[in-house]
Amino acid sequence: MAEFLRDEIPPGTLHLLILKILARGPNHGYGIAQFVESSSRDVLRVEEGSLYPALQRMLLKGWVRAEWRDTENKRRARFYSLTALGRKQLELEISRYRRVSQAIVRVIEASS
Amino acid sequence: MFQFVPEIARRLRYLFARKRLEAELREEMETHLTMLAEDNDPAHGRQRLGNVTRWSEISRSVWGWNWLESVIGDVQYGLRLLAKSPGFTIAACLSLALGLGATIGIFSLMNALLFKPLPVLHPEQLWGLAHGDPQQEEDNFSYPMFSELQRFNNTGVPFFAVGGDYVQVDYGDGSIRNTPTMLVSGSAFQILDVKAYAGRMLGPDDDIRGIPHGANCIVSYRLWQSQFRGDASAIGGHITIGQQRFTIVGIAPPEFFGVYVGAYSDLILPITAYAATNPAQPLLDAPKWTWLVLTTRIPAGMTAQNVAAGLNTTYAALRRESKFADSGPARADPLYLKPLAQGVSAIRNRFAKPLYVLLTMTGLILLIACANIANLLLARSVVRYREVAVRLSLGAERGRVFRQLLTESTLVALLGAIASVPVYLACTKGLLAFLQSGADSDIFLNTAPDWRLIAAGVGIVCCTVLLFGFAPALRVSRCDLNMALSENSQRLAAKTSFGKFVVGAQIGFSLVLLLGAALLSRSLYDLRTFDPGFRRDHLLIADVDTTQSIHKNADVVRFFDNLLERVRSLPGVRSAAASKVVPLGGRTWQNDYELDQDRDQSANKIHSYLNWVTPEYFQTLGTPLVLGRDFSAQDSASSPRVAIVNETFVKRYLGTANPIARRFFEITKGKRDPIQIIGIVRDARYRSLTDEIPPTVYRPIEQLPTAFDFLLELSLEVWTRAPARDLAGPIRSIPKQLDAQVSTEIRTFDSLIDSNLLYQRMLTALSIAFGAVGLVLSAIGVFGLSAYAVGRRTPELGIRMALGSTPGEILRLVLSEHLRLLGLGLAAGLGLSVVLTRFLRAWLFGVSATDPILFGAAILILSAIALGAALVPARRAARLNPVAALRHE
Secondary structure (H helix, E strand, C coil), rough: HHHHHCCEEECCCHHHHHHHHHHCCEEEHHHHHHHHHCCCCCCCCCCCCHHHHHHHHHHHHHHHHEEEEEEECCCCEEEECHHHHHHHHHHHHHHHHHHHHHHHHHHHHHHH | CCCHHHHHHHHHHHCCCCCHHHHHHHHHHHHHHHHHHHHCCCCHHHHHHHHHHHHHHHHCCCCCCCHHHHHHHHHHHHHHHHHHHHHHHHHHHHHHHHHHHHHHHHHHHHHHHHHCCCCCHHHCCCHEEEECCCCCCCEEEHHHHHHHHCCCCCCCCCEEEEEEEEEEEEECCCCEEEEEEEEEECHHHHHHHHCCCCCCCHHHHHHHCCCCCCCEEEEEEEHHHHCCCCCCHHCCEEEEEEEEEEEEEECCCCCCCCCCCCCCCCCCEHHHHHCCCCCCCCCCCCCCCCEEEEEEEECCCCHHHHHHHHHHHHHHHHHHCCCCCCCHHHCCCCEEEEEECCCEEECCHHHHHHHHHHHHHHHHHHEEEEEEEHHHHHHHHHHHHHHHHHHHCCCHHHHHHHHHHHHHHHHHHHHHHHHHHHHHHHHHHHHHHHHHCCCCCECCCCCCCCCHHHHHHHHHHHHHHHHHHHHHHHHCCCCCCHHHCCCCCCCHHHHHHHHHHHHHHHHHHHHHHHHHHHHHHHHHHHHHHCCCCCCCCCCEEEEEECCCCCHHHHHHHHHHHHHHHHCCCCCCCCEEEECCCCCCCCCEEEEEEEEECCCHHHHEEEEEEEEEEECCHHHHHHEEEEEEECCCCCCCCCCCCCCCHHHHHHHHHCCCCCCCCCCEEEECCCCEEEEEEEEEEEECCCCCCCCCCCCEEEEEEEHHHCCCCHHHHEEEEECCCCHHHHHHHHHHHHHHHCCCCCEEEEEEEHHHHHHHHHHHHHHHHHHHHHHHHHHHHHHHHHHHHHHHCCCCCCCHHHHHHCCCCHHHHHHHHHHHHHHHHHHHHHHHHHHHHHHHHHHHHHHHHCCCCCCCHHHHHHHHHHHHHHHHHHHHHHHHCCCHHHHHHHCCC
């Protein structure tokens, strides 16, 4: 039951994570999920039920675009990549995240 | 900024490529799972396998089109259900179509008559000058008043005068036609801001006394098309009116029908040029002839009060100089302004009221129809209780179920609305034709749909959905799961209070309609049978117009003497006479007289209606002479002045003493002329069948003052042995034999009475039709409720019968429920009737708006029909076989 110990991604940061991962290069949904898990050393986990709606939302917003391509294993998959708008959004989300998390840290330290 | 624009575009693309994109999503999910399975152990992948559908559904919901899909689903489902019960669908749609079509049709006429603004720029800035009674028509200024007010107007806001008339126009191609004409002062089109379709509109230069720039005129677009076939060379062409030739200088724009709502002004003339068509008439100098509407445009930033105050200063100053001394007593009132955005209308006051009554009636029909549909839906919804309960227990949201049920009602309403379009068009056309048939001039109403009509239509349709769809949908979606899913299907339908309420309301509305029909029918019957003071049939009226031929009064007198002589000698003619005014013709001649010198000023002055008649007039019309003698050949222009008065005149002004040989006085040019009373006649109606009988003076036609050419147009009354119509041909030919230039119009007195009663007839016919429709719909409603109630109580009734109840007791049991309902409905209907029938008063004659006998009769009829409708299912219940009834469950 190891999975149960994994944490869900904090609300509001999923877009940030996806954008950041796509900034490294185009990737498909499974790849994004895997990368979140591996790079967070298995602490974070992305639910498919949140990942794909999030991707659809970002497609609508025009932050990412999608195209069907073959993976290294010669499997057809939908690859997402960042648009210029997406890049701008990433910067925005990162700075917002920093602001919020610093503030949270301050609150925690002040009260301890 | 505007980042949402590409987003909306993308969303729309998702809507239209939905199927393909959904497939892509699914494929993406499958790939995801496959990759997951490859990387991990197969069990891990399988564990999540079932979620593909759910993931893609959640992802899809991001596109934001789920609501649309569910609406489409609801619509498809609703259509399937409606198709499954075609009887219900057709009945519901047809009754809705009739109710909606009639209501919207009537509204479209009201819209054209009351609400649509004039087809000019910023019509809301237009105001009409008025003084005196606000209920009065706007045309109460004379030309001298207009020109004086205009000359001394210092408000900075210009105004113009406009009048309307029918004018005999010679179009130069052999056709002389009576043409509806608008007469305007020079600045009219500058103020109205109307530009010509071709050529130019009239300007100040065209309207100068003596018309130094010639007589110019404008034709309407409609006339240009019909008379000049749209030929551009019409501009510069000529027409002739009376003694004046006019040059056509322009064509009015197509949408501009004038400022008279209800008429289409085909010709527009400057007032001064119009005056030149008949120099004998002192049109521009007669202060008593108040025929003009004064109109102004108040620009933004100025208020009507300020302008009116400014004008009043001028007006008061002019009055002090007694410029308007001859303009009658009411002219001492201050001026005020009233909005003229909707134009001037002579027919507005006359038609608005019947239209409101009709709108109320159709509204009630629509309500009754809605009630029926609501009841049908309710009955169906009970059948669907279990279906809904199952869906709810499987997790459907209540709101979702409610929406689905409401969709169904909306579909019914929409189908009804579509079917109502031809009804609406036919209704508008039929009503226009009806209004036209009672009018003496062409009626033009622009009934083309505008936003007001569309908004009203959509509003009414939405209301109907709310009325008949909301309650059943709400009730079903609130259903109690435990009850619905339990086997006892009787209990779940126990609550029929809403159904009862609906049927009760139906009965109430029907009572109102029925009462309206009863009151109007009764009063029409009275109008057709009461004694108006003269005979109703075997009378022929011939309007003889000699204006085109004879110009000397002596000649005219001789002409009419000859004419009467010839008519009297016709076989089949009992007697014949001539008069200036035809009774019930809608026209009046009124005059002021003085009684005696020794009375004080106020009581001395009397006001009376007047008619100029020949000998034999009373005998011909059948008005009995009560006292004294009829006029004879001795009462000529040179003999002493004499008069015959009616009983009301005697009662009101002369008291009880014998009035024969009494004298009263006419003031002409400061001189008191004595008039001697030689006879008294029975009271007779004057202006119309329904107007009160006024004090009336009859005087010999030969003593008519000759100042104006009043004798040139007279009417002949002929009392015939055979039906009046049979003599129309011979009588029509006689004036022509005497003088080829004379024109004659023949009417029977019956037709005159009929046109007098046009609105009563129209309202009565429609109210009877509406009353019948309401009755039938209500009977259906009662029958439905009763049948439903009996069906529902079958097992209970079976038990009662098994326990020894007689059929009579069962019948009473079932009916008692309906009796209560009927009682409540009637009580509510009575209350509503007392309020609503008051508005019928204007058309009621000889019957009170709360006539107890008619109320009783209407209640009886309605009760009988409602009970009859309830009785059919109740009797079935009484004849139940208890064994079969108990097995029913």
